[in-house]
Amino acid sequence: MNRTKWILALLTILLIGSGAVVLARYKSVQRLGDPGVVTRPIPGSPNLEVVLPEKVLDFNYEWMPQAEIVTNTLPPDTSYGQCRYTAPDGFGVQNTVVLMGSDRASLHKPQFCLTGAGWTITKTEVVTVPLAKPEPYDLPVIKLTASTIHKENGHEQPLSGIYVYWYVCDNAISASPSGKDRMWSMARNLITTGVLERWAYISYFAVCRPGMEDAAYERVKQLIAASVPEFQIPHGQVASLQKP
């Protein structure tokens, strides 16, 4: 091998070695950010439990365990909170929070899960829910209207669903269906501060009869307005990643 090739080889090895040093250094300073939801430790587990309020308006609270298919699919350091709120007239809303761990890919979009479960999404909207606490502001959310046919004992019953969701971390709220602003925010923070924003996915899901979607959404909005201030940390217009 002649002198030129030795120089090229050395330069390349130096380049690769420098890359390794940069990556190793970065790995040693990276840390996970704080969650944007209220949590408490789980005894004997490195994970957290998202604390959802038990007393909200006149709803009855029922804690729900996370489905095994979810816990077996998502990374083991993912944390959860799930419950069902039932009104005296039987109107029910399932509230779920998924809090990522060290893997940003823990959070998924619900569109494909819903449609895979037999729901047809008929409308996707980015709307706001007015919240009064801790300060008056409009919470940006993504509202999905869906429909399905429920079969039971040979009978078919058409049903509608209202699915409302958004994402929060310790200092930001995102209701972008594509997730681009959240991805950009995470990337920017990782590069500039070495902190991995710890995002949580919050959802409310209610089933109703066709034609009652607007009424169901109004009740979900009331539930959101009453319950979210009890467990969501970021608030106010400045926290929203959505431009008004």
Place this chain on the structure above:
Amino acid sequence: MSSQTIQPPNDSLSGEIRSYWRHLPDKGLFFGLLVAWLLLFQFLGNSSLGYVSSNSLFEFMRMSYQENKVTDDTHGNFMPLVVLAILWWKRADLFAHPLKTWWPGLLLVCLGLLAHIVGYVIQQQRLSIIGLFTGLYGLTGLVWGPNWLKATFFPFFLFAFMVPVGSLIETVTFPLRLAVTWVVQHLFNDLLGIGVIRAGTQLFNPMGNYQYDVAAACGGMRSLIAISLISITYGFLVFRSPWKRLVMVAASLPLAVIGNVARLSFIVAAGEWGGQKAGNDVHDNPIFSMLPYIPAIIGVMYIGRLLEKTEPVTAPANGTPAAKKI
């Protein structure tokens, strides 16, 4: 060291391989750098340890290529073999020009390294995988020069299929799944007069005898990727015209729909006449699993032949038989 046109022995494959191997210059330099490059991705390749608790990008890739119910990137396991096969097919082109070290190849290695550093920092393994193969391409150019890079561009481009797309491809395959179920529903209801109900990507009959869900791995992605790969390879190896290559690539989507409609129709027909189990048997049957590919491959060959015939034959000045430019 430069290379020269090789006349390999044609008595055996192993003899031919040995001949090309002997004529490949600076093998020690290349493989030494390759080891350093791969070690980087082995020990500092993956920064998110949630789904894959390993620092190795190769382990991440291996896990990504495993079959599961949500995504399907199993084709990633076969791409290195496909690339090697195409490189072997084009071996004469690789050695047709002098091979020499070329320092601008280092710029490609830099680009690959930068892509990996960014991908590592922001936990985007797909970017790191792009960086891996960009750097590998750069190393071959560094050692064997620009002629080698030009000759190997297309095979290396196929390494793009080793980037696991996961749920990203849902934006393409989800409408594909809906289209397939819609076509099958109307095929049975309107043409055959057999009642089939569609709800999202699910198909079932009014009596509830069967219910099938056109899942992500079933209804679209697996065949779409494979058919796209066949179309792209055919287009790039047979044609030089950019628009013809584009036509071949664009044809993969409708061909995937046709193929999946055929398979789903067989499953629903079996369910209609034999119940859920019969449809499941058709679904699980390996022969019926190949159904989407038959019309697709026939379609690729047919469209390719049509495109070959579209170019006018140009007559050369010296009176020899006209050559067709494709």
